[in-house]
Amino acid sequence: MPQNIPLGFYVDADTFIHRLPAWVKFVVLIAFIISTTIFAKTIPVAVGCAVVALAVYPLARIPARVAWNQLYPPLYLLVALAALQWWQQDLETAVTTFFSIYAAIVAAVLLTLTTKVSEMMESFEKALAPLGKLGLPVENISLAMSLTIRLLPLMLGTVQEVMDARKARGAGTSLLAFGTPVVIRSIRRARAMGEALQARGVGD
Secondary structure (H helix, E strand, O other): OOOOOOOOOOOOOOOHHHHOOHHHHHHHHHHHHHHHHHHOOOHHHHHHHHHHHHHHHHHOOOOHHHHHHHHOHHHHHHHHHHHHHHHHOOHHHHHHHHHHHHHHHHHHHHHHHHOOHHHHHHHHHHHHHHHHOOOOOHHHHHHHHHHHHHHHHHHHHHHHHHHHHHHHOOOOOOHHHHHHHHHHHHHHHHHHHHHHHHHOOOOO
16 A cells, blocks of 8 residues: 555445445535534534544544545644644634644545545536536536545645655755645646546547
8 A cells, every 4th residue: 555545546345435325425525514614613522523524434444544644644734724823813713723624624535535536427417417508518517526526635645745855855944845846746747637638538
């Protein structure tokens, strides 16, 4: 198992979570994020939301190493965000913000680990089908939404790799040493993905 889980990684298991339709999981995810945003106003509630999201991973038979490799990259950005919240407001707000956002990330990653891209696209296409009668490119929109969901973990992994490389070069506080590689890698990935999609006839 590589340390960094590749784009589109899917844990193939026979669980009730895997068998749920993609649209059901997506609706549950949205409901969970909205509920967390509305009700997670205190540290215990925010921590509880994160614990609930994490508790589903064993039920979905997600290996601990796979879960950790997906969930640790956002921690660096969230710690920085929490520190900013602490500086601007107070410690309780910082901790609450940290766990409420992390709970949403944990739930979103679970969706990507238990749902195939093809299933996501099919669900998005069915939901957008009425708009297709108005001339909207439903298939392209569905593909864009699916790829966006899949790209989030990979993007966070890229950020972590660049941060590690920056520290190794002794440029731990340089924004230029951080931003430039992230932008270049993102552009290269986008071009490679575009060429791959074009080769498969997407968008013709």
